[in-house]
Amino acid sequence: MPKSMNVRVTTMDAELEFAIQQTTTGKQLFDQVVKTIGLREVWFFGLQYTDSKGDLTWIKLYKKVMQQDVKKENPLQFKFRAKFYPEDVADELIQEITLKLFYLQVKNAILSDEIYCPPETSVLLASYAVQARHGDHNPAVHGPGFLANDRLLPQRVTDQHKMSREEWEQSITNWWQEHRGMLREDAMMEYLKIAQDLEMYGVNYFEIRNKKNTELWLGVDALGLNIYEKDDKLTPKIGFPWSEIRNISFNDRKFIIKPIDKKAPDFVFFAPRVRVNKRILALCMGNHELYMRRRKPDTIDVQQMKAQAREEKLAKQAQREKLQLEIAARERAEKKQQEYQDRLRQMQEEMERSQANLLEAQDMILRLEEQLRQLQAAKEELEQRQNELQAMMQRLEETKNMEAAERQKLEDEIRAKQEEVSRIQQEVELKDSETRRLQEEVEDARRKQDEAAAALLAATTPQHHHVAERADTDPDHDNASDAGSESGGGDLARGPDDLVDPVADRRTLAERNERLHNQLKALKQDLARSCDETKETAMDKIHRENVRQGRDKYKTLREIRKGNTKRRVDQFENM
Numbered sequence: 001m002p003k004s005m006n007v008r009v010t011t012m013d014a015e016l017e018f019a020i021q022q023t024t025t026g027k028q029l030f031d032q033v034v035k036t037i038g039l040r041e042v043w044f045f046g047l048q049y050t051d052s053k054g055d056l057t058w059i060k061l062y063k064k065v066m067q068q069d070v071k072k073e074n075p076l077q078f079k080f081r082a083k084f085y086p087e088d089v090a091d092e093l094i095q096e097i098t099l100k101l102f103y104l105q106v107k108n109a110i111l112s113d114e115i116y117c118p119p120e121t122s123v124l125l126a127s128y129a130v131q132a133r134h135g136d137h138n139p140a141v142h143g144p145g146f147l148a149n150d151r152l153l154p155q156r157v158t159d160q161h162k163m164s165r166e167e168w169e170q171s172i173t174n175w176w177q178e179h180r181g182m183l184r185e186d187a188m189m190e191y192l193k194i195a196q197d198l199e200m201y202g203v204n205y206f207e208i209r210n211k212k213n214t215e216l217w218l219g220v221d222a223l224g225l226n227i228y229e230k231d232d233k234l235t236p237k238i239g240f241p242w243s244e245i246r247n248i249s250f251n252d253r254k255f256i257i258k259p260i261d262k263k264a265p266d267f268v269f270f271a272p273r274v275r276v277n278k279r280i281l282a283l284c285m286g287n288h289e290l291y292m293r294r295r296k297p298d299t300i301d302v303q304q305m306k307a308q309a310r311e312e313k314l315a316k317q318a319q320r321e322k323l324q325l326e327i328a329a330r331e332r333a334e335k336k337q338q339e340y341q342d343r344l345r346q347m348q349e350e351m352e353r354s355q356a357n358l359l360e361a362q363d364m365i366l367r368l369e370e371q372l373r374q375l376q377a378a379k380e381e382l383e384q385r386q387n388e389l390q391a392m393m394q395r396l397e398e399t400k401n402m403e404a405a406e407r408q409k410l411e412d413e414i415r416a417k418q419e420e421v422s423r424i425q426q427e428v429e430l431k432d433s434e435t436r437r438l439q440e441e442v443e444d445a446r447r448k449q450d451e452a453a454a455a456l457l458a459a460t461t462p463q464h465h466h467v468a469e470r471a472d473t474d475p476d477h478d479n480a481s482d483a484g485s486e487s488g489g490g491d492l493a494r495g496p497d498d499l500v501d502p503v504a505d506r507r508t509l510a511e512r513n514e515r516l517h518n519q520l521k522a523l524k525q526d527l528a529r530s531c532d533e534t535k536e537t538a539m540d541k542i543h544r545e546n547v548r549q550g551r552d553k554y555k556t557l558r559e560i561r562k563g564n565t566k567r568r569v570d571q572f573e574n575m
Contacts, residue, residue: 012105037097040305047059089189115198123523137176161531175519197554199235236560237571242287242291242492245257250280375431381424396410503561
């Protein structure tokens with residue numbers, strides 16, 4: 001065997017390669033990984049590998065890597081994964097790197113259907129995933145088809161609904177827009193806060209049998225042990241919180257759990273192989289230790305981490321607030337610029353209208369002046385005809401002795417002249433009336449001319465605007481469990497008698513948050529219209545029935561933990 005061996009460790013978002021020695025232990029490799037990625041909340045994580053039989057298992061920390069049953073490859077392959085889950089992500093996850101690793105692992109489990117997620121919750125979670133990856137929705141950048149290459153929903157969900165890729169994208173985008181202003185890490189946290197209420201979240205399932213040889217599932221998680229019927233991983237039938245368990249051990253394929261209640265019988269089940277019992281034991285010991293640790297004051301190390309995380313979050317919030325102020329200042333400046341452009345366009349339109357009005361007024365004045373000239377000429381002609389008539393009348397008066405024929409002729413001429421004077425007088429009166437009307441129009445036209453000239457002057461006079469300047473833009477680790485322990489079990493640390501069951505008063509986020517409840521309700525109604533019920537899975541039917549009966553994760557856990565331990569053990573034996 002060579003003195004050193006190459007290993008490849010795959011985290012949820014990176015690949016790391018190391019050279020290890022024959023003497024390197026699992027813990028030394030684990031410590032090298034967490035140091036490389038900067039992780040301090042090491043108690044949640046472990047190194048996973050595929051053994052020679054093709055099963056996934058966890059590396060034993062205090063055993064040499066080369067002596068473990070790792071599938072022989074070059075380099076040796078390991079996955080860095082969360083082994084234990086927090087009871088409540090909002091209370092327990094401290095570092096951003098821890099949050100990110102959990103988020104990516106849970107998201108992958110949901111998308112691959114390892115964790116059942118109903119369609120409406122899948123869409124809402126997808127919107128948070130898009131916010132976490134791309135930040136705020138920007139219509140200028142995130143146009144149709146932008147999410148085409150993103151893996152956003154479980155295949156089961158898309159298969160069950162008669163919706164195109166574009167329709168799914170639009171539905172997710174509608175909810176994505178609701179998260180505007182949310183930090184990426186806050187979007188990841190919101191994702192996990194919703195995901196942790198899913199029934200299969202954080203549960204490790206193992207095939208077991210009871211004394212009657214009934215095939216069942218054992219579920220191990222942060223809250224305790226649960227028993228499931230073989231065809232239903234969503235709805236546990238019997239539950240045992242960690243606070244009720246005193247000792248865990250196994251002997252060959254037989255697994256024995258001793259309750260704190262000494263009057264209760266042992267809880268016994270059988271696993272298909274001894275190695276399965278070893279994995280169950282390791283997960284039970286680790287989860288129980290974390291359960292007890294949560295109920296004790298934080299260690300100095302955890303206190304320091306939390307203080308540092310608070311400082312980093314405050315600094316990040318301050319930076320974001322500064323950035324938002326800068327963005328707001330830029331948006332105000334752009335808005336002001338747009339207003340100036342709109343005002344300029346408006347002034348140009350007003351100037352064009354004013355020029356048109358000015359030309360119209362000038363034309364009106366010219367027509368009036370021509371009309372006045374015509375009126376003056378008509379008056380002069382009238383005056384001339386009146387003078388001629390007067391002269392004729394005077395002649396008629398002076399020629400009384402004129403012969404009758406000549407007198408008749410003169411009288412005819414006078415009548416004709418009178419008619420002509422009368423006609424001209426009517427024309428003058430008509431023109432005089434027209435002139436008065438035109439004078440009024442001219443006065444109105446002059447006023448319009450003055451207004452147009454003033455408007456033209458105003459439109460062509462530069463204005464001085466003052467725009468506000470935008471802001472300057474200018475470890476050491478006590479592992480929760482050693483999966484390599486060959487002791488076969490042991491006593492669990494006893495907590496104080498007044499420990500409260502963590503599910504006693506717990507409610508889902510949707511039950512506590514009216515806005516989230518309404519969002520999920522609206523999504524469910526929208527998706528119902530396109531649902532193809534012929535493609536429903538058994539899980540979908542179980543979930544629908546649970547919802548119909550008013551069950552959720554925590555209501556079910558409260559229900560299955562009722563009664564004393566003996567009653568529940570007896571119930572298990574009779575399944």
